[in-house]
Amino acid sequence: MGKLSLFPEQASTFAPGVDHLTYFLLAVAVFFTVLIFCSIFYLAIRYRRRSDRELPRVQHGGMALEIVWSVIPFGITMVMFTWGASVFFNESRPPDNAMPLYVVAKQWMWKIEHMEGQREINELHIPLGRAVRLTMASEDVIHSFYVPAFRVKQDVVPGKYSTIWFQPTKPGKYHLFCAEFCGTRHSGMIGWVYVMEPQDYQRWLSGGSPEGTLSESGEKLFTSLACSNCHKADGTGRCPSLEGLFGKTVQLANGAKVVADEAYIRESILHPAAKIVAGYQPVMPTFQGLVTEDGVLQLIEYIKSLGPKPVVGGGGALGKEGETPKSK
Amino acid sequence: MITAAVPERENYLNNAYGIKSWLLTKDHKRIGLLYLFTVTLFFFLGGAFATLIRIELLTPQGNFVSSETYNKLFTMHGVAMIFFFLIPAIPATLGNFFLPMMIGARDLAFPRINLLSWYLLVVGGLFSLFAMLAGGVDTGWTFYTPYSTTYSNSWVIATALGIFISGFSSILTGLNFIVTVHRMRAPGMTWMRMPLFVWSHYATALIQVLGTPVIAVTIILLFCERVFHIGIFDPTLGGDPVLFQHMFWFYSHPAVYIMILPAMGIVSELVSVFSRKAIFGYQFVAYASMAIAVLGFLVWGHHLFVATESVYSALVFSFLSYFVAIPSAIKVFNWTATLYKGSISFATPMLYAFGFIGLFTIGGLTGLFVAALGFDVHVTDTYFVVAHFHYIMVGGTIMAYLGGLHYWWPKITGRMYPEGWAKLSALIIFLGFNLTFFPQFILGYLGMPRRYHVYPDEFQVLHVLSTAGASVLAVGYLMPMVYFIWSLRYGKVAGANPWGATGLEWQTASPPPVHNFDVTPIVTHEAYDYSTVIGQEVEVG
Amino acid sequence: MASDAHVPAHAHAESPQLRVQFDTEAQQKDASTLGMWLFLITEVMFFGGMFLVYTVYRNAYPGIFAIASSSLNVYIGAANTAVLLCSSFTMVLAVRAAQLGQRNAIILFLILTLILGGVFLGVKAYEWNEKFQERHIPGSSFHFEGMQPDEQAHAQLFFSLYFAMTGLHALHMVIGVGMLLFLIRQAQKGKYSAAYMTPVDLGGLYWHFVDIIWIFLFPLLYLIDRHLKG
């Protein structure tokens, strides 16, 4: 049996915020629970039946009282709502300079890909004090990425990307759980998040990535799938050039506009006919079944590396070589 | 020896004998008893699954049953308890039996449809039971796609069909109740004179009628997708698995109110009768039931906060969820205020009512926790949520159900239950319940995900406490089973109105005659006017 | 309201249709009508779930839905809509005949309704058969000419919904046909009169409701952006 504690460790910038909210909720809950329990005890004993013929006076409800005990709880709940919503809203929007990582969930493992090419299974190494943004995909059923010590959780739904971010504040080893039931070995879909001092992380990174950076893998895949036959860099191919595409607004054939984000690129690889760029024919075949979710992520990373903006802003001292946009 | 002398008056139990007189009965009271029998079976079946789950969780290694078995156990626990126990438990047994009597009707509006509802529950139950015996189902009671449609290798279809069929049972019961309340009230029984039990069942019936069809069509689509692979929710065909969750929770969140509203109705009756005092703020309590039924339909998306629901949608759902808290709080405060200057008896049903108010308060307040977005992200799909809904479902619904069963037992059977044993079991249940589920709040906050067969060592202490509590709880639940059966033969013969209650059901014999009343009652007073029963007024306090 | 306390509990022997739980025939009719309307509301929610799925996917794949929809024969669809509206018209005349107590007219109009309902189902079966031959049945052998493989999936979603929605509608029609047969038989026995015609009335409500569902299915399934096809 391990040691028992009543509060989980606080290891991310979110954790204190969530815990403060918890203290508030707890205080309200304890106050009302004690109030109701004590009232019942007191009233039940004070007014216990002493004779079988007893008949209490009829009391007519008090409008004022009803209003008081509707309005006060309502006010308190609105505080809860606002507080909870603001915590949530922060959790929803990763900062621009967050370090991107990719996660592919499948029955029953977490596959993590670093920009520099490192791959891990059921382990995630991240540097202390750096905001991390995970873009997650599932190959089969719904999973949920959950790190209790960070107080974050996000479902990973097949067919689309979901995002989670956090900024670790304490070095150590923390549980990673799958929180959405995903089949027989659901409880085996667990792992560890290692938060490392930046220099340790640097050392870990340089420990070797046999297959090159993520965007290099993407480039290899891009070539081997013959994407480059049509998507020519100078725009002379049958398909639009992908140079400088990522993050731009694309004009579609049906008149709509769409921002070229991860979801758009993923859709264009798997369902190319869904959104046709203005001025081009729907000639691209689908790559569904030909590329895995990992492969799609590598391709996206490659397309990102084609610019226009650097993949990671505010780079700092970390992982420079992987993040420098390729110039071709 | 107690029974002998007096020749028994004809009542609904002795007017006909034989299996056919039960299986073809159109008497709402007999149908209520058929339901009682059926849901009790499912309660103990679901309880058996729960026992196995708790035994497994004694150790973190998962060495009592395999993962497959464990997943099936918690799924079947959920299916049996939710669809075949909690949803029909109060409305179809006590509601069926007492709703017509309380409004002075001879029966429900559609007695044959009422019997059909019971058969549908039985057929649906048999389907699910077949699935459980044939190999079980392992999707969780929520049947999330694409696991349930594509990946699970268990008896999803049979179970889903069982739920589909039992859904019609629920719809027809609700439909019957609504029509009965509108059209069958005795002369003088105005809406504002109806007992709160009737009000809460009316609200419940609205949910059953408006919500259940959506789960029915969702199951049909699930069925089509699993059997014909046509890809309604299949992400590989461009379908949206989260759409399934929307449709599922459109019903399944209001379904929580199908379970708790009737329980609130029972508690309103109990608090009033055993304080011998009209419920404080009758109108507020009545309208609160309606408000819960309506608002309950606007909040389902709070189950999807981390399921890739849009941020804005999540904000709206969180906001709306807090509105449901207000009518619930109004009820708790009004019940408590009813005690003030009352004449409070500590009969067993009242102990259950106290238990309900306390546990429902905790369950409700922790509901405010999980409605707070930032908090929910951390605890959703953990034991915190498990603890929260067990406080509502077990601490709330089952406490009230048992309280109601004790309260009306003399009316149903004409016999009293043994008071001493009953008090003891109420106490055991209360203690066992808290020991079982309170540790789960802490487990959840520490990060223990639900539906885990194997778990990290540090959670073991709390799991052991929880399992210890569950064994106490099991003893508590078995006791009423034994003494209720015992009382059928040996219990003290009950009079027409042993509690000094005002409801019309107490103005007729125990057990009631076939058509409830020898003479159609004419109502001239508000509900809960105890001067009509007790006579003289004595100042209390 | 404290008149005489002796409303007898079993005062219903005079009328054979009055059931034991009711005091008067008006109460019984009111209860049945309310029950039927509530049942129809459950049907609204039942079909509502499917309309929801339809809305979500049409919103997601408007272009493919338009192309897939254009493979349905709009003239057959419109004609079938007219057939169903006709059947509603004859049904309402049957109800009217019942209100007036014209027994032969009830039978006549019910039979006409039955025939029109049968025609509708026959046409539906013909259309399904056509879809079957065109390999527009969702499943592994689904194929829609002139579409990219990944569009096939979305077109399949359209046809999944097409078959689910028209299939469940047809199932309701079949139930309606069974109901009509029952009503005709009872009417032949002379069960219905101006004083007692609740079953005919309720049958009418059901039949019209099924008609209303089709009134929505027709434009949603058959009439998406027809102009594209030119």
Added chain:
Amino acid sequence: MSEHIDSVKTYALVFAALIAATLGTTAVAFVDLGPFSVVVALAIAVCKMLLVALFFMHVRHSTRLTRLVVLGGLLWLLILLGITMSDILTRNWVGVPGR
């Protein structure tokens, strides 16, 4: 309760209107109205529904309770469609996939 018996003429007129609306909605579908073609198609369908409900189903003459039931049912349908779509249509508003 007094039965209202409508004349055959009323019913025939309603029936004619329904047929006309069917022809109308079919014809309009071939006209390019852009995003409004759905709106028009649904508006015509709603009109047809009202005709059937009010006349053929006698909602015109029915009790307030029946009307309440009908309106309640439609309101709940709108809740189901509206609230679900409010999620679907606001996805990605913050520009973060999955949010």
